[in-house]
Amino acid sequence: xxxxxxxxxxxxxxxxxxxxxxxxxxxxxxxxxxxxxxxxxxxxxxxxxxxxxxxxxxxxxxxxxxxxxxxxxxxxxxxxxxxxxxxxxxxxxxxxxxxxxxxxxxxxxxxxxxxxxxxxxxxxxxxxxxxxxxxxxxxxxxxxxxxxxxxxxxxxxxxxxxxxxxxxxxxxxxxxxxxxxxxxxxxxxxxxxxxxxxxxxxxxxxxxxxxxxxxxxxxxxxxxxxxxxxxxxxxxxxxxxxxxxxxxxxxxxxxxxxxxxxxxxxxxxxxxxxxxxxxxxxxxxxxxxxxxxxxxxxxxxxxxxxxxxxxxxxxxxxxxxxxxxxxxxxxxxxxxxxxxxxxxxxxxxxxxxxxxxxxxxxxxxxxxxxxxxxxxxxxxxxxxxxxxxxxxxxxxxxxxxxxxxxxxxxxxxxxxxxxxx
Numbered sequence: 001x002x003x004x005x006x007x008x009x010x011x012x013x014x015x016x017x018x019x020x021x022x023x024x025x026x027x028x029x030x031x032x033x034x035x036x037x038x039x040x041x042x043x044x045x046x047x048x049x050x051x052x053x054x055x056x057x058x059x060x061x062x063x064x065x066x067x068x069x070x071x072x073x074x075x076x077x078x079x080x081x082x083x084x085x086x087x088x089x090x091x092x093x094x095x096x097x098x099x100x101x102x103x104x105x106x107x108x109x110x111x112x113x114x115x116x117x118x119x120x121x122x123x124x125x126x127x128x129x130x131x132x133x134x135x136x137x138x139x140x141x142x143x144x145x146x147x148x149x150x151x152x153x154x155x156x157x158x159x160x161x162x163x164x165x166x167x168x169x170x171x172x173x174x175x176x177x178x179x180x181x182x183x184x185x186x187x188x189x190x191x192x193x194x195x196x197x198x199x200x201x202x203x204x205x206x207x208x209x210x211x212x213x214x215x216x217x218x219x220x221x222x223x224x225x226x227x228x229x230x231x232x233x234x235x236x237x238x239x240x241x242x243x244x245x246x247x248x249x250x251x252x253x254x255x256x257x258x259x260x261x262x263x264x265x266x267x268x269x270x271x272x273x274x275x276x277x278x279x280x281x282x283x284x285x286x287x288x289x290x291x292x293x294x295x296x297x298x299x300x301x302x303x304x305x306x307x308x309x310x311x312x313x314x315x316x317x318x319x320x321x322x323x324x325x326x327x328x329x330x331x332x333x334x335x336x337x338x339x340x341x342x343x344x345x346x347x348x349x350x351x352x353x354x355x356x357x358x359x360x361x362x363x364x365x366x367x368x369x370x371x372x373x374x375x376x377x378x379x380x381x382x383x384x385x386x387x388x389x390x391x392x393x394x395x396x397x398x399x400x401x402x403x404x405x406x407x408x409x410x411x412x413x414x415x416x417x418x419x420x421x
Contacts, residue, residue, distance in 0.1 A: 017418070020044050022328065023064055028052050028071035030093045031317035041325040052283055059083045067324055069093055072304070073283050076100040081108050088416075089327050091320040095119060095307065096252075097337050098225055106338040106388050109356035109415035113323040113335050117173050118315040119307030123250055124177040126276070126306050127220050128185065131166070133300060134246045134272035135159045135218075140297050156298075157244065157271060162186030167216030169209065169232075170223035170251065171197040178220060179203045190215060194228075213240040218248070225252035235260040244271040250306040253277040262292045265299065272298035276306045331393050331420055340384035340391045347395040350379050352420040353405065355392040358413040359385045366411045367392060374399055389415065 019042045026034065029050040038046055052073035053061065062068065062084045069091040070076070076090060081104045090100060092114035105112050133139065136158050144151040166182045168175045168191040179189045179200045189203040192212040199205060206212045209232075213219060219241060223229045233247065234257040241247065247270060249256045258279060264270045275293060281304060282289050293299050307316075326332040330346055331354045333339040339356065346352070357363045364383055371378060371394070380395040396404075401419050408417045 022066045023047070024067045024069070025049075025061065025065045026069035027074050028093075030069050030071065031313040033314045033317035034069060034091075034093065034321035035317075037318060037321035037325060041329060043325070043328075054283075055079060062087065067091070067328065069320070069324070070099065072096065072099055073281075074099060076105070078104045081105055081110065084108070084110070088418075089113065089324055091324045093313075093316050093320045096224070098252075100337075102337055106386075107415075109339070109389065111327050111333055111336045111339045113320055113327070114337070115316040115319040118319050119309070119312035120173045120177050122309040122312040123174050123222075123306040124181055126302075127178050127248060127250060128181050130248055130274040130300050131182070131218055131220075131246070132161055132185075134248075134274060134298055135161055135164065137272070137298050139272075139300055160186075163188070164217040165190065165215055167191070167206075167212040167219045168203075169193075169212065169219065169221045171199075171203075171205075172222060174250075175220075175222035176200045176203075178222065187218075209237070210240055213237060214242065216245060217242065218246045220248040221251045221255055223251050223255060225254055230254050231257045233257060233261070235263070238264045239269070241270065243269055246270065246272040246274075248274040250274075250276040253279045253281065258292050262296070265293070265296050272300075274300040274302070276302045277304055329420065333391065339389070340386050342382055342384050342391060342393055344380070344382060344393055344395075346421070347379055350395040350397050351399060351401050353394040353396065353401075353408065354416075354418055354420060355394070355408055355411075355414065356416045357390050357392070357411070358415065359388055359390045360413050363390060363411060363413050364392065367394070367408060370404065370407045370411070371396065371399075374404055376404070 022043055022045060024038060024043055024046045026048040035046055035048060055077055058080050062080060064086060066086055066088050068087060072094045076099060078101050081101060087110050089111040094114060095116050097112055097114050100112055102112060137156055141151045164187050166187045166189050168179055171191040171193040183189050183201045190206050190212055191203055192206050192209050232255055238260055261273060265273060278291060291301060293301060323335050331352060332343045333341050334343045355367060376399040377397040379397055382393045384391050405419055
């Protein structure tokens with residue numbers, strides 16, 4: 001097996017397809033750290049745009065793209081995937097993958113990766129900062145000073161965080177880190193999660209959402225967007241919160257019924273709120289934004305910036321780019337939402353072939369028949385499946401790789417197959 005060395009003096013695998021021909025498209029101002037990872041791995045055909053692309057524009061540009069990087073605004077629809085005949089992988093440089101049609105990406109054999117934990121600290125810090133701001137009613141006092149009004153008064157309430165009870169809905173990576181920071185500030189922490197979770201520090205689990213809402217001075221949401229969580233905070237559940245409680249949502253925009261929240265704030269049932277995510281959000285920075293919560297007193301509205309720190313974006317860039325380059329170079333699929341997970345070190349002196357196919361009986365037998373007829377020696381063979389597709393990695397000696405590849409493409413139910421090196 002041939003190797004080559006780049007300007008970083010690191011040995012790289014000589015891929016069967018020239019790396020300078022592999023087109024990488026990065027959208028939405030993805031951090032420079034991602035580009036550096038790709039360049040270090042030997043990829044140079046990289047185009048980076050600062051904006052999201054609408055469907056029609058993306059359909060045109062994606063036809064020659066092998067690897068696509070996006071953040072949360074670009075929508076990868078069924079139509080986009082149908083036109084992405086050469087696309088091998090999508091990197092979501094953010095926490096979620098809601099913007100990608102995962103069913104169609106799976107059917108097309110496109111690996112989809114994201115970075116679910118890289119901005120955990122950034123979101124948790126903003127939650128703590130907003131809790132302090134809202135308990136001290138800083139939004140109103142700040143606005144008063146800007147308008148020339150001196151609101152030096154405790155009327156309406158101004159409180160320390162120490163001793164207040166924080167209810168965390170969703171005790172995953174972000175929720176549990178908020179728990180640690182809040183407890184360090186002297187808050188008493190309770191949490192609710194649909195799955196059993198071990199507590200951090202002195203946090204205590206409660207059995208129902210209703211119990212958490214009834215007991216908490218501050219409620220913060222850290223849940224994914226699912227049918228179960230859609231409008232989970234609605235008129236009924238908001239009414240179950242303590243009078244003068246505070247609600248924060250830095251998770252997903254469809255988790256809170258915004259009109260119901262406005263009513264609770266206007267009626268003084270709640271004393272404040274902080275919202276970072278919205279049911280409908282502008283596509284680009286600078287676009288017009290409207291919300292029923294605008295103009296309310298003790299309310300903080302931020303433009304989906306919970307994870308938008310320099311450190312988080314750098315970490316996300318590194319994390320997702322490494323996953324993508326490892327998939328291109330080694331066939332590693334750890335963290336993929338579409339391709340079954342395999343992570344295998346390169347085997348020197350062999351050719352590595354990847355085969356993605358519909359998960360039906362007989363495909364592996366057909367692959368082995370082709371390899372056997374070629375008199376090749378199988379050094380390693382690995383199969384992993386999910387409900388829809390199967391993923392085979394073959395390490396083989398002594399083959400005419402192009403002949404084998406063409407034969408594998410003819411195997412019934414094949415979706416994608418390629419030679420890595």
